[in-house]
């Protein structure tokens with residue numbers, strides 16, 4: 001996100017950043033998350049999951065604001081978001097750091 | 110364990126069967142009762158609602174008998190001993206949730222003060238025609254326990270027994286009184302609390318993490334955890350596995366329902382209770398229960414005066430039925446005589462167990478009164494021929 | 495960035511709802527675009543955010559698609575008989591008064607077959623939190639008419655459209671004495687969750703009606719598309735009017751749905767009335783049932 005003029009409290013206001021987790025095989029392809037994500041982060045993918053539904057995928061990388069609306073509205077508990085490190089200020093960085101955090105968590109398990 | 114003294118009204122009293130039943134419940138540790146008024150049972154809850162506030166019990170008059178039955182099943186899951194009381198029409202309404210209590214293995218006691226039926230029938234007059242309903246009234250296969258008292262004293266004693274059996278086997282116990290016993294007033298001796306043996310609710314000692322609500326590990330009765338102790342268990346009226354999770358399969362049905370049946374069947378010898386008198390060596394054995402047992406006693410005396418060898422079996426626990434003893438006797442006696450205030454219910458059990466080895470003679474009565482002892486005596490004479 | 499998680503991995507248990515669900519029973523049985531799961535998520539979030547003691551929280555359901563909710567919640571959970579969740583819950587609450595007892599069931603269950611219990615529990619102000627998922631139909635049994643089916647809507651037993659007047663549930667609950675009455679659709683995730691949170695903290699008979707799509711039956715029988723289309727319909731036609739007179743919140747077929755919190759009052763509960771009354775009448779002789787339940791445990 002870019003400001004052409006910085007708000008006065010820019011350094012205090014942090015735009016929350018999130019990362020979406022999709023449990024693809026739980027998804028029943030209802031499209032609620034896609035439709036109601038305020039940032040249009042998601043679309044239903046072309047691929048099928050194991051049950052034969054199209055789970056969502058992220059199209060607007062780095063745009064997720066961690067509002068968790070997708071998690072709230074998903075009737076199948078198949079999607080949620082986790083907060084990202086707040087230092088991430090550009091799309092580029094957040095994408096990278098999220099990738100890292102996922103990988104780190106992955107090795108933790 | 111001994112009874113908690115707060116509920117025990119020690120002493121000699123003149124009580125009707127309904128009041129005595131209520132006292133029995135309180136002595137047994139019952140502290141939750143839900144009911145809906147119906148003659149001739151209402152005095153039980155009237156007694157309880159008057160005494161409960163002083164002994165830490167809660168009575169609620171529910172909107173109907175469906176609710177009453179559901180409420181006692183719910184209450185029992187908090188570990189409290191729970192009772193409901195009704196008569197024929199209300200008993201019919203309770204059937205579905207009696208099945209729920211069976212399926213969830215919920216200890217509770219259901220009192221039915223029987224009146225004449227079917228339908229509204231004879232609200233204020235005696236009947237004994239719900240005996241098969243007690244056994245088979247809810248749908249599906251199951252076993253449960255039913256008792257039948259013949260006097261106010263027994264209404265007291267056997268109500269305690271009913272609660273104890275409910276706890277021991279985790280089943281709903283049917284307390285099948287009849288209007289005559291419910292409304293007759295006699296001396297009832299209530300012993301001191303420390304002479305009353307009580308089976309308390311046994312809470313599992315297994316920690317929540319290892320606990321499964323229907324795991325039996327070779328036993329027949331699972332461990333009980335109550336709501337609110339951190340077990341976060343699941344229970345359902347659906348066929349379920351040991352986790353209490355629904356499993357819709359013939360295999361799970363076999364495991365789940367078979368155990369419900371077996372836990373009573375395999376313990377029949379321990380549960381069965383009857384009064385036997387001169388049955389060995391008798392030509393005729395009269396099989397009775399409830400008020401009819403007292404009427405039949407006159408008939409038996411009359412017959413004996415005529416030198417007929419008559420014995421008797423009085424059912425105290427009606428279900429499970431004392432099958433073994435009746436089969437034994439069937440090989441020795443000429444006939445069984447079964448008077449009861451209906452057109453043929455427990456007699457079917459006697460006949461089944463007699464299995465053609467001895468004759469079975471039913472002495473029916475449609476209800477609204479008790480038998481003429483002469484009618485029973487005639488049946489005995491006929492049977493002795 | 496996103497991560498697509500293999501459900502066989504432990505990561506599924508990292509879903510924020512996991513601590514509240516029996517994860518060994520997920521995926522659940524509900525159809526694609528059915529709204530029940532969303533209501534469950536909101537309820538779980540409310541439990542989370544209020545921080546109630548989950549060990550002392552029970553959930554009771556009757557029978558139906560919604561009736562399956564108890565089976566998925568990781569609480570002391572009771573899946574009872576059709577229509578009898580409220581009296582069962584009444585027993586639980588009175589047996590151990592310290593419990594938070596919630597009832598989660600369908601429209602047919604709670605106000606069809608169980609209607610009598612509903613009105614009486616409200617009248618007594620029984621301390622129960624009632625969540626009713628209204629999908630306007632009997633879902634589990636195949637889309638038969640419910641006491642909530644709007645006039646003209648089709649059901650499998652009203653194939654030519656329903657000609658019976660449905661209940662106006664907030665009005666029913668309010669006029670019977672419910673102390674908290676709200677209606678939301680399952681699209682109103684935040685407001686619904688807020689209502690759940692409020693209701694959890696209140697006492698007495700608390701009633702929350704949640705309009706939710708039954709895609710497989712209600713939507714299909716009425717040619718309304720899927721639950722997705724119904725969510726859009728709620729988006730366009732739900733009107734938030736918290737000051738509405740409950741007499742005016744009837745639901746017509748495919749017409750606007752008035753939502754809001756309609757009642758939020760304090761009135762003594764059954765147990766409070768009972769305790770106060772007996773204390774007054776019996777003084778020291780009164781022995782109330784202890785909050786932690788009845789006696790004679792070993």
Ligand SMILES: Cc1ncc(C[n+]2csc(CCOP(=O)(O)OP(=O)(O)O)c2C)c(N)n1
Nearest residue numbers: 557558559560576600601602603632633634
């Ligand atoms: C006594 C009884 N009658 C009928 C049924 C069949 N039955 C099961 S669920 C149901 C309707 C449920 O409707 P609702 O409460 O609206 O739940 P939904 O499935 O719509 O969530 C019925 C009639 C039953 N289980 N028990």
Ligand code: SF4
Nearest residue numbers: 037064065067068070
């Ligand atoms: S958390 Fe919010 S912004 Fe991020 S994907 Fe979900 S709905 Fe969209």
Ligand code: SF4
Nearest residue numbers: 027028030031033074
């Ligand atoms: S809301 Fe859930 S089930 Fe529906 S498409 Fe999104 S992830 Fe899949």
Ligand code: SF4
Nearest residue numbers: 525528559633708709
């Ligand atoms: S039948 Fe209807 S209510 Fe039931 S799970 Fe499917 S969509 Fe939901």
Ligand SMILES: [Mg+2]
Nearest residue numbers: 600601631633
């Ligand atoms: Mg419904």
